[in-house]
Structure formats: C-alpha cells, structure tokens
Amino acid sequence: MTTNTTTATRIDGKAIAADIRARVGRQVHTLVSDHGVTPGLAVVLVGEDSASQVYVRNKRKQTLEAGMQSFEHNLDIDTPQAELLELIDRLNRDPAVNGILVQLPLPEQISDAAVIAAIDPDKDVDGFHEVNTGRLWSGGNPPVPCTPLGCSLLLKHTLDGDLAGRHAVIVGRSNIVGKPLANLLLRENCTVTIAHSKTRDLPAVCRQADILVAAVGRPKFVRGDWIKPGAAVIDVGINRVDDGSEGKRKLVGDVAFDEAAAVAGAITPVPGGVGPMTIACLLHNTVHATCAQKGLTVPSGEG
Ligand SMILES: Nc1nc(=O)c2c([nH]1)NC[C@@H]1CN(c3ccc(C(=O)N[C@@H](CCC(=O)O)C(=O)O)cc3)C=[N+]21
Numbered sequence: 001m002t003t004n005t006t007t008a009t010r011i012d013g014k015a016i017a018a019d020i021r022a023r024v025g026r027q028v029h030t031l032v033s034d035h036g037v038t039p040g041l042a043v044v045l046v047g048e049d050s051a052s053q054v055y056v057r058n059k060r061k062q063t064l065e066a067g068m069q070s071f072e073h074n075l076d077i078d079t080p081q082a083e084l085l086e087l088i089d090r091l092n093r094d095p096a097v098n099g100i101l102v103q104l105p106l107p108e109q110i111s112d113a114a115v116i117a118a119i120d121p122d123k124d125v126d127g128f129h130e131v132n133t134g135r136l137w138s139g140g141n142p143p144v145p146c147t148p149l150g151c152s153l154l155l156k157h158t159l160d161g162d163l164a165g166r167h168a169v170i171v172g173r174s175n176i177v178g179k180p181l182a183n184l185l186l187r188e189n190c191t192v193t194i195a196h197s198k199t200r201d202l203p204a205v206c207r208q209a210d211i212l213v214a215a216v217g218r219p220k221f222v223r224g225d226w227i228k229p230g231a232a233v234i235d236v237g238i239n240r241v242d243d244g245s246e247g248k249r250k251l252v253g254d255v256a257f258d259e260a261a262a263v264a265g266a267i268t269p270v271p272g273g274v275g276p277m278t279i280a281c282l283l284h285n286t287v288h289a290t291c292a293q294k295g296l297t298v299p300s301g302e303g
Pocket residue numbers: 054055058101102103104105126146147238251270271272273274275276278279
C-alpha cells in the first residue's frame with residue numbers, strides 16, 4: 001500500500017508571481033514607449049546579512065527583467081543613522097528614483113522608525129510609512145506592504161475571489177505582515193482574528209480558521225492538528241535551518257508542511273509560495289508609484 005496522505009492543493013506562488021511580473025513588464029513597456037518614462041527602484045542594504053543578499057539579488061534581477069531601472073546602495077554595517085538619512089533625502093529628490101526600499105531589519109545604531117519616516121510617502125513602495133498605513137486603515141488606496149499584498153492575491157487566486165464571510169486567523173501581529181494583512185482581508189469581507197504569542201489556546205483558535213496565515217518566524221510552529229480540514233493555509237515563514245547533513249541549510253516555513261498538507265484544502269510551499277509574490281508585488285507597487293508621480297494612468301498591461 002502506498003501512503004500518500006496529501007490532500008491539499010499546492011498554491012504555486014512561483015507561477016502566480018511570474019504572471020504578475022509579466023504584466024508589470026508589459027506596463028513598463030507601455031510607460032517607456034508611450035511616455036518615455038522608465039520606472040526606477042532604489043534598494044538600500046546596510047550590512048552584509050547573507051540572507052538579505054539573496055533577496056537583493058533576486059530583486060535586482062527581476063527589476064531589470066521587468067524593464068525597470070535598479071539603483072543599489074550597499075552601506076557598511078557601521079553606517080551612522082545620519083548618513084543613511086542623507087542618502088534617503090537624496091533618493092527622495094532624485095527624479096529617476098520612483099520607489100525606495102530600505103531592507104529591514106537595520107543594525108542597532110539605526111532606528112527603523114526614523115528611517116521609514118524619512119522616506120517620501122509617494123516613493124514608499126514597502127507601504128511602511130505612517131501616512132500610508134494611516135491611509136490603508138482609513139479606506140484609502142496607498143501602496144500596500146508587499147508580503148501581505150502577495151498573501152491576499154494568493155488567497156483570491158486559490159478561492160476564486162470568494163473570501164467574503166470566511167474566518168481568517170492570522171498568527172503574527174507585525175507591522176510588516178500581520179496588521180496590514182488583517183486590513184486587506186477585512187476589505188475582502190473576511191472575519192479576521194489576529195492571534196499572537198499571548199493568545200490562549202492558539203491551536204484551538206487556529207482550528208476555527210477557514211483561512212490560516214502563519215507569520216511568526218518560528219520553523220514548523222503550526223502543526224497539522226491545528227488546521228481545520230479543507231482550510232487554505234498561507235505560510236509566510238522563511239526560516240533557514242540545518243537540514244541534518246554536514247551543516248547544510250535549507251528553507252522551511254512556519255508551518256509543518258507535510259502534516260498540514262494532509263489536512264488542508266490548499267497550502268503554500270516554502271520556498272515557492274509567498275516569497276516570490278513579495279518581489280512581484282514590489283514591482284507592481286513601483287509601477288503604481290511611478291504613474292502617481294508622473295500623473296499617468298496605470299497601463300492595463302493586458303497581453
Ligand atoms: N523593507 C523590506 N521589505 C521587504 O519586503 C523585506 C525586507 N525589508 N527585509 C527582508 C524581508 C524578506 N523578504 C523576502 C522577499 C522575497 C523572498 C523570496 O523570494 N524567497 C524565495 C526563496 C529565496 C531563497 O531561496 O532564499 C521563496 O520563498 O521561494 C524571501 C524574502 C522581503 N523582506
């Protein structure tokens with residue numbers, strides 16, 4: 001007898017992200033040919049965190065593939081805050097730069113909040129500036145943080161746009177994922193619960209979820225028996241762990257994938273789930289920011 005207990009559909013974030021990037025590429029093509037505008041994205045990395053460098057490399061490659069300009073600034077780990085703020089000021093005033101992303105977390109001598117506050121909200125393609133979070137929670141249409149935007153697009157794709165009335169449980173309350181995602185799912189008329197490390201009987205809360213999102217940063221934290229049969233599971237975790245063979249490292253999510261896939265209706269893998277969507281949404285946000293800055297309508301990008 002073969003034992004294949006997997007029932008869940010694998011949500012192919014890699015393929016969905018590739019479709020989004022192709023559309024962005026067509027939008028950029030229209031902006032260049034009809035308006036002489038090439039969107040530019042500046043990425044600032046402070047220090048040499050090796051995991052961060054993988055994202056920065058992927059971002060650069062995909063930015064260029066979409067036909068945009070990529071401006072990279074690699075600063076020394078000891079860079080004083082004032083120097084970073086000066087760079088941001090220059091990028092804010094540079095007309096070739098339409099989007100600015102400062103990779104987080106920053107080294108301890110630099111305040112994340114001070115840096116985010118210094119970015120021109122119109123160029124804030126991460127959607128982290130208070131003006132943009134305020135607009136999001138007031139029902140406006142600002143740039144939305146890329147990872148939660150990617151999660152909501154994966155869910156709409158998986159559930160055929162039919163999110164209304166479903167109970168979404170988000171485990172994690174960060175400004176980067178949990179809080180903005182709660183807003184996006186509320187807009188889709190989900191009933192939203194934000195759970196976290198102090199939640200009582202977290203497994204029981206998770207078992208109520210039609211949509212379960214894990215964004216806690218702890219490898220395989222969410223177990224199979226926390227999942228309601230048939231639920232859609234989105235795994236935001238990107239944890240590098242020992243794979244048991246000679247110090248090699250592999251990527252695992254915040255969900256124990258094999259256990260969860262035996263119960264869930266659909267689930268994102270790690271890698272190949274949320275990660276590629278984050279970058280695709282960054283490129284999407286950069287096109288939208290560019291058009292807003294130039295007073296242009298966003299091209300449809302239909303093929
Ligand atoms: N200001 C800021 N904005 C961010 O959006 C931001 C940040 N700082 N700091 C770091 C985190 C992390 N992040 C990822 C993006 C893509 C992948 C990604 O493409 N992952 C691939 C695999 C990559 C690999 O193999 O290492 C995947 O999951 O399939 C991962 C992680 C964006 N972040």
